[in-house]
Amino acid sequence: DTAVSQTPKYLVTQMGNDKSIKCEQNLGHDTMYWYKQDSKKFLKIMFSYNNKELIINETVPNRFSPKSPDKAHLNLHINSLELGDSAVYFCASSQEGPYRETQYFGPGTRLLVL
């Protein structure tokens, strides 16, 4: 059983397009996250959602918008894709409360913008 799943696994698209990446967790966790891993392999947090409220936004451009229909899902919508958006995007989840830094990650979505 996959705890945190993401779709699609690979996404190749043209510059200027709008795309979405979906994330689902079946762990019953309260908080979900999106991370970006660039070509240099550095992982950076983008968003955190707790009970459908955005609680972190690490200076991410407005073209990126997280959407959470319920606490098991956190989707990432990207408008007007740019070449620099090419990266691997990871979704994660954790339980609210102590040790929320114990996060469970999905397999990643590899986005390539041409």
Place this chain on the structure above:
Amino acid sequence: DAKTTQPTSMDCAEGRAANLPCNHSTISGNEYVYWYRQIHSQGPQYIIHGLKNNETNEMASLIITEDRKSSTLILPHATLRDTAVYYCIVNNNAGNMLTFGGGTRLMVKP
């Protein structure tokens, strides 16, 4: 800014213990030490965390020095599948933001 310093890479023979060091000399009293790893083409995986006592679970052991300025992650019997990048992270559990540094690339060799 990562608050930790780790060697860029290490090698370990299969079946031997892998000892991965981490310096966190500016750690404050309420900050925990977390370890994650990322196997190639996979998402990061939580390994273990601790505050000041040594910790052990089914994956690894975590040894934290008495002054808490450094720690060592120990994989007691490394296998080829333990080849990964290992990240040491300090966090105070007040927020949920994980800041990943460069990590240590561990290569387990036959």
